Amino acid sequence: MEVGVVGLGSMGFAMASHILAAGHELTVYNRTEEKAHPLMEEGATFSHDPSGAAQGDVVITMLSDDFAVESVVFGNGEQEGFLAHQSPNCIHVSMSTIGVGLVKRMQSASEDQHKSFISAPVMGRPDVAKRGELVVMASGDKALIEKCQPVFDAIGRVTHNVGDCPTQAAVVKLAANFMLSSMIETLGEAFALVRKNGADHHKFLEIMAKDFFKSPIYEKYGAIIANERFGGSAFTVSLQEKDTRLAVAAAIESKVPMPILFAVENAFLSSIGQGKGDMDPCAIAQLAAENAGLS
Ligand SMILES: NC(=O)c1ccc[n+]([C@@H]2O[C@H](COP(=O)([O-])OP(=O)(O)OC[C@H]3O[C@@H](n4cnc5c(N)ncnc54)[C@H](OP(=O)(O)O)[C@@H]3O)[C@@H](O)[C@H]2O)c1
Numbered sequence: 001m002e003v004g005v006v007g008l009g010s011m012g013f014a015m016a017s018h019i020l021a022a023g024h025e026l027t028v029y030n031r032t033e034e035k036a037h038p039l040m041e042e043g044a045t046f047s048h049d050p051s052g053a054a055q056g057d058v059v060i061t062m063l064s065d066d067f068a069v070e071s072v073v074f075g076n077g078e079q080e081g082f083l084a085h086q087s088p089n090c091i092h093v094s095m096s097t098i099g100v101g102l103v104k105r106m107q108s109a110s111e112d113q114h115k116s117f118i119s120a121p122v123m124g125r126p127d128v129a130k131r132g133e134l135v136v137m138a139s140g141d142k143a144l145i146e147k148c149q150p151v152f153d154a155i156g157r158v159t160h161n162v163g164d165c166p167t168q169a170a171v172v173k174l175a176a177n178f179m180l181s182s183m184i185e186t187l188g189e190a191f192a193l194v195r196k197n198g199a200d201h202h203k204f205l206e207i208m209a210k211d212f213f214k215s216p217i218y219e220k221y222g223a224i225i226a227n228e229r230f231g232g233s234a235f236t237v238s239l240q241e242k243d244t245r246l247a248v249a250a251a252i253e254s255k256v257p258m259p260i261l262f263a264v265e266n267a268f269l270s271s272i273g274q275g276k277g278d279m280d281p282c283a284i285a286q287l288a289a290e291n292a293g294l295s
């Protein structure tokens with residue numbers, strides 16, 4: 001297939017590498033051109049504007065946030081967006097973690113202009129993307145999702161179809177991230193209680209992750225907190241706060257009270273306020289320890 005990837009950050013670059021390795025023809029666009037050089041050495045074509053990547057069968061957007069996605073799809077003062085120039089045969093697959101409102105806007109603008117659009121955000125950190133083992137959660141027209149399956153197979157270990165409207169995958173992704181964030185918060189609070197009473201939080205984690213919950217996710221995130229490995233992560237407090245804020249907006253819009261979500265959002269804001277925005281999201285666990293008077 002002819003595939004375009006717009007956005008070569010930690011996630012987009014790894015995904016693009018797998019798409020190329022799976023034998024697809026790849027055209028990439030990134031605001032900072034240098035990031036595309038290793039892919040160009042492997043045979044990818046660089047386009048100097050986003051529309052060049054939207055002329056094949058599929059164009060993936062994998063950008064930081066709503067502002068970045070809006071800029072490349074609808075344009076900004078300096079550059080035209082790709083939507084107006086997207087080939088009628090090309091399916092836009094929005095894979096960034098963005099707000100439900102923007103997904104709705106792209107869906108409606110695509111319909112107005114007779115362009116194809118689906119949403120397919122992913123679960124998995126950049127290390128998982130590098131291994132080609134992302135979990136893809138897609139929604140939109142079933143036939144369009146099926147057409148994109150070879151691309152999803154290249155980047156992920158599984159694709160879940162979560163509905164026939166593009167906004168549904170965006171909501172599912174925000175709900176999944178909320179569960180991850182609240183798990184980090186509860187681990188931090190539980191560790192603080194255990195430590196304050198002189199018990200071993202490593203042992204506590206072993207019981208919870210390996211025995212009680214039997215969950216590799218608890219094991220992975222619990223180990224980061226227990227060993228205080230909060231630095232050098234491509235997945236950060238700031239990125240996770242952005243996702244939590246989008247979930248808060250979705251909760252307000254849907255009139256769904258989510259008290260734990262709002263508490264977790266506050267925890268991320270406190271961490272950012274303390275200058276920890278670039279640390280691993282597990283750094284919010286330090287707040288529970290500090291509040292308990294632990295070092
Ligand atoms: N990191 C994770 O663990 C993770 C996991 C799952 C999902 N996600 C989601 O995946 C998306 C990408 O994350 P990432 O970790 O790859 O982010 P990243 O490494 O920070 O990369 C961000 C990308 O967006 C581009 N960009 C930012 N602002 C832009 C603008 N105004 N105009 C055009 N391009 C712009 C950057 O271009 P430059 O190279 O020019 O800066 C870069 O290509 C996000 O929505 C994130 O929430 C991330």
